[in-house]
Amino acid sequence: MPEASVWRTSPNLALNQLVAERRAAGDDVVHLGFGESRLPAFAPLAERLARGAGRNAYGPVAGGDDVRRAAAGYFSRRNMPTEADQIVVGPGSKPLLMALQHVLPGDVLLPRPAWNSYAPQARLAGKKAYGVPIPAVCGGIPDPAAVRDVVRDARAAGGDPRIVVLTLPDNPTGTLAPPALVREICAVAEELDLVIVSDEIYRDIVHDPATPFLSPAEVVPHRTVVTNGLSKTLALGGWRVGVCRFPGNSWGREVRDGVISVASEVWSTLAGPMQEVAAHAFSEPPEIRQRLAASARLHGIVARAVHRIMVDAGAICRPPTGGFYVYPDFEPLRAHLASRAVTGSGSLQRHLFDTYGVMVLAGHHLGDDEDALRFKAATSMLYGDTAEQQEQSLAADDPLALPHVAHVLARVEETFTELCR
Incomplete structure (x- = not known):
């Protein structure tokens, strides 16, 4: 039989439930911690x-x-x-x-x-x-x-x-x-x-x-x-x-x-x-191929926008080319973050959530070193809160110009600018 310590909820699902509970309680949370493609069912x-x-x-x-x-x-x-x-x-x-x-x-x-x-x-x-x-x-x-x-x-x-x-x-x-x-x-x-x-x-x-x-x-x-x-x-x-x-x-x-x-x-x-x-x-069929192409385009545009925010804040980060994630490394800002009691991926995740209401998934949950200042940010949750907004994001020539997308990206940018200032 597996030891009792094996039995734990998958961390991304646990964080997703926590965000849902906090939002239900009225908290304004930016959710970058869960890899869900937040678009309506076709x-x-x-x-x-x-x-x-x-x-x-x-x-x-x-x-x-x-x-x-x-x-x-x-x-x-x-x-x-x-x-x-x-x-x-x-x-x-x-x-x-x-x-x-x-x-x-x-x-x-x-x-x-x-x-x-x-x-x-x-x-x-x-x-x-x-x-x-x-x-x-x-x-x-x-x-x-x-x-x-x-x-x-x-x-x-x-x-x-x-x-x-x-x-x-x-x-x-x-x-x-x-x-x-x-x-x-x-x-x-x-x-x-x-x-x-x-x-x-x-x-x-x-x-x-x-x-x-x-x-x-x-x-x-x-x-x-x-x-x-x-x-x-x-x-x-x-x-x-x-x-x-x-x-x-x-x-x-x-x-x-x-x-x-x-x-x-x-x-x-x-x-x-x-x-x-x-x-x-x-x-x-053609409509499925069109939906796939539109979705991939939207995922890429928003992932690149979040990548730019992370790099501008001082992180090292591979440019995204597929999927809807970025994986920034804030090692260049270790001394500065230590002044805020941030010394590893777990404390960085907690600080972002407790201080700014931004949820990410700490790198140690992904097998990375616990003392590394790395996390996963899922960018696919930023297309709007309603099905109508999400469809607008999917259809827009420039989804970053839509007010609901621009607003949440500005919130992310403000968070990381403040974190690293």
Whole structure:
């Protein structure tokens, strides 16, 4: 049995609940601590949800033929030829990632920092998680040279690292690893016989459509499992739709069957109405493609605006290129912040919330050093408080000029100007 200390609520979900409670009490809180795409559900998808209400039978554990064919087409259009029998759908990519932890043998290598659920999922599955520093250029991929060192040392000490998790684009840094780096980590995976789990939940939120995207499934398809979903790209986090693509070889079929076995005992099948939604979304008719492009554009504009605020305040920060996050480092202001009793990521998070009403997610929750002055800021919650405002943000030529967006960005800028003055 896991020790009692394992049982704690995921920090991003706990912070989101705290913000909701504070807002319900009348407090004015700027929420940068939760990675939700705060946009309304797209009307054509809501119509599909209603149309799917009659799908009230359990159905196949892996998902119906229609949704698996649609997902196979989605991956095939992204240079990963896929058949329907390589697909399993589930209630979000998160439980699919958890199922993989139960099925794949060996311990886990993670970028450091990384999304805050990877390491707890590994521990809940009885595995050890090894954090490997990210390279200077981007997050989402552990430095390939450092992976060699960590694996060598771990195996010499009796450890068994066999899985490496990648995030493309990255949560928390908001960056996309370039193709050369993807190829390099794939070569290391081949050399060390590592399975790659590529979390591509932000795949369709690359800010510049001309930016090249290379999935490890294009380089080493025989050892790469890909997860994705609709939570981020189409703002359907509460609907819980995820998809997993397995290699088409015998090993991939074995892993797929293991995930189906876990699914059969945990969630049985993706809810029928959500399969209706997913089949339509993954088939990507023109209106879905247009919605994806508009959303990616908005996410990029606002993320770059918040990045500028952080850099102007004195932080070091990688420019965001995908997703909707920035990951600033306030190390250059350590002496100044120490005068305010801010000496690490936890005290920085508390100070921002208690003093300014701005919530961020401290870096130590993401595997970073506790004494580092780094945090994740999610920029996707800044598009307005109502569905009408959010749709205006999505449609605007210049969303930063909209009063509701300009106001909250001014609040963020005032906070960090004051913090660092």
